Amino acid sequence: MHPASSTRPKIIIMNNNYYNAADLAKFSNIGEFQKEVADKFFDWYGEVFKDSALSAKEKSLIALAVAHAVQCPYCIDAYSSDAYEKGYSEAQMMEAVHVAAAIRGGATLVHGVQMMNKVKEIAM
Amino acid sequence: MNEESKPCNMLSSPMGKWTLKSLKAQHNILANSNEQIAILEHGVDHRDLFSLVPFQQKLDGIGLYPLAPTGIEIFQVNMGKMCNQVCKHCHVDAGPDRDEIMSLETMQLCLDILKNTPVKTVDLTGGAPELNPHFRWFVEEIKKLDKHVIVRCNLTIILANKRFTDLPEFFRSNNVEVVSSLPFYTADRTNRQRGEGVFEDSIKALQMLNAVGYGKEDTGLVLNLVYNPAGAFLPPPQKMLEKEFKSELMKNFGILFNQLFTITNMPINRYLDYLLKSGNYEKYMEKLTAAFNPAAAKGVMCRNTISVGWDGFLFDCDFNQMLDMKVSCKNNVHLKQFNMALLNKREIVVNQHCYGCTAGSGSSCGGTVTD
Numbered sequence: 194m195h196p197a198s199s200t201r202p203k204i205i206i207m208n209n210n211y212y213n214a215a216d217l218a219k220f221s222n223i224g225e226f227q228k229e230v231a232d233k234f235f236d237w238y239g240e241v242f243k244d245s246a247l248s249a250k251e252k253s254l255i256a257l258a259v260a261h262a263v264q265c266p267y268c269i270d271a272y273s274s275d276a277y278e279k280g281y282s283e284a285q286m287m288e289a290v291h292v293a294a295a296i297r298g299g300a301t302l303v304h305g306v307q308m309m310n311k312v313k314e315i316a317m
Numbered sequence: 318m319n320e321e322s323k324p325c326n327m328l329s330s331p332m333g334k335w336t337l338k339s340l341k342a343q344h345n346i347l348a349n350s351n352e353q354i355a356i357l358e359h360g361v362d363h364r365d366l367f368s369l370v371p372f373q374q375k376l377d378g379i380g381l382y383p384l385a386p387t388g389i390e391i392f393q394v395n396m397g398k399m400c401n402q403v404c405k406h407c408h409v410d411a412g413p414d415r416d417e418i419m420s421l422e423t424m425q426l427c428l429d430i431l432k433n434t435p436v437k438t439v440d441l442t443g444g445a446p447e448l449n450p451h452f453r454w455f456v457e458e459i460k461k462l463d464k465h466v467i468v469r470c471n472l473t474i475i476l477a478n479k480r481f482t483d484l485p486e487f488f489r490s491n492n493v494e495v496v497s498s499l500p501f502y503t504a505d506r507t508n509r510q511r512g513e514g515v516f517e518d519s520i521k522a523l524q525m526l527n528a529v530g531y532g533k534e535d536t537g538l539v540l541n542l543v544y545n546p547a548g549a550f551l552p553p554p555q556k557m558l559e560k561e562f563k564s565e566l567m568k569n570f571g572i573l574f575n576q577l578f579t580i581t582n583m584p585i586n587r588y589l590d591y592l593l594k595s596g597n598y599e600k601y602m603e604k605l606t607a608a609f610n611p612a613a614a615k616g617v618m619c620r621n622t623i624s625v626g627w628d629g630f631l632f633d634c635d636f637n638q639m640l641d642m643k644v645s646c647k648n649n650v651h652l653k654q655f656n657m658a659l660l661n662k663r664e665i666v667v668n669q670h671c672y673g674c675t676a677g678s679g680s681s682c683g684g685t686v687t688d
Contacts, residue, residue, distance in 0.1 A: 249557065278550045280561065282505065 217267045250279045258293040337403040339412040347590050350641045357669040367599050369606050372671045379611040384665040391622040392436045396446040401477045404511045406588040411444040419627040424455045426652040431462050434657055442469040460491050467494045472522035489529045494539040500547050502565040510547040523572045532573035545580045549597035551677055552579035555685045578684025583636050583673040605672040613679025616686030619665050633665045642666045
């Protein structure tokens with residue numbers, strides 16, 4: 194070892210962003226802190242996305258829509274590539290996002306009934 | 318050689334507004350294969366700021382280096398770089414502006430060799446091999462030697478000029494296996510890669526091939542399709558995609574075919590140009606290396622193939638041919654020196670582009686190389 198290297202201060206680079214695109218590839222590293230449940234999760238994950246009663250292709254499009262509903266940038270990155278690779282067109286993918294958006298919008302609006310019920314209950 | 322010997326410049330192009338030129342005609346820096354190799358080895362600015370594990374080292378790690386042939390079974394002939402299409406991903410940099418085509422003398426050298434070798438399959442590619450004025454004569458001469466002939470037909474050539482419309486009948490009468498690119502079963506993705514109108518003409522050509530019996534089970538006339546990704550990504554699983562292609566092409570156009578081969582795009586020539594211009598180069602190379610599959614490495618096509626260039630030089634594969642990396646076999650780099658025993662003992666020349674053949678399920682001119 195070079196004599197100077199032992200005295201050089203260790204520089205810790207702190208990332209100042211909540212999200213980093215490079216972190217997606219490090220997903221599997223979560224096992225470093227708790228291996229047992231991480232292994233279980235990744236096994237289960239792999240099983241979930243296999244061709245089965247639904248095809249792997251259909252599951253990819255569902256994942257894309259859910260990724261938008263939960264607004265996970267990692268998932269959007271991963272499933273935009275995956276769904277396109279599996280052959281979905283731009284229009285099909287955008288329609289899937291609209292489905293997610295419509296469910297989210299509808300979920301807010303349908304509570305309007307609850308609001309109406311309450312107002313009708315207390316109004317003269 | 319009647320009709321066939323007419324000049325090739327009067328083709329009705331399906332591409333209309335498609336005005337792409339080859340890299341060579343554009344005087345693009347990538348037209349120099351040394352530049353491409355330098356980028357693959359040392360990154361875009363040649364300063365090793367982006368570097369990958371050398372492919373040789375990767376092979377060494379699984380006991381495959383130096384890579385040895387398993388025995389030449391396929392004799393692949395590139396009949397020339399001339400093509401009626403200018404596809405954005407072309408690893409040959411082919412196009413109407415390329416005039417390098419194989420001469421009759423070189424074809425005769427091929428025939429002399431084929432006469433005396435046990436090679437069973439002759440794979441004809443290009444460019445559009447049909448644009449070579451001696452194409453039909455060559456196919457018939459190879460068939461006389463009782464070899465299986467594969468023609469890599471781009472489909473649109475069949476509709477490019479009246480003199481090609483009988484190609485399906487010519488293929489049928491010579492029992493040629495037809496392998497054709499169709500990057501997708503929808504027009505949009507196909508045309509973005511291959512040019513405006515290519516999908517529509519390809520569909521017509523496939524229907525013409527079906528009409529003479531190709532792709533139909535009881536005829537023995539084999540029609541295989543090739544998928545390659547229209548973008549910076551890897552192919553999906555071959556079996557899954559074949560099922561989809563079959564059902565969609567049947568449902569929408571009544572088209573039948575035998576097998577679908579998924580092929581990974583090689584980071585050379587026009588696909589390399591695309592990767593660099595779109596900012597995808599480094600990510601794509603990382604994707605290829607991360608997907609390195611030892612089983613695919615064992616099954617790479619260069620182990621059972623010899624590739625012949627339009628000018629008679631010998632290469633380990635069509636990709637090495639395009640990078641002008643000749644076989645590493647002393648005094649045996651041209652058809653004139655062809656020695657099967659020596660070639661079967663050669664070391665296959667590999668470099669960073671080889672990651673394209675070993676990613677995922679592997680990739681070859683016959684599709685994936687693993688189960």
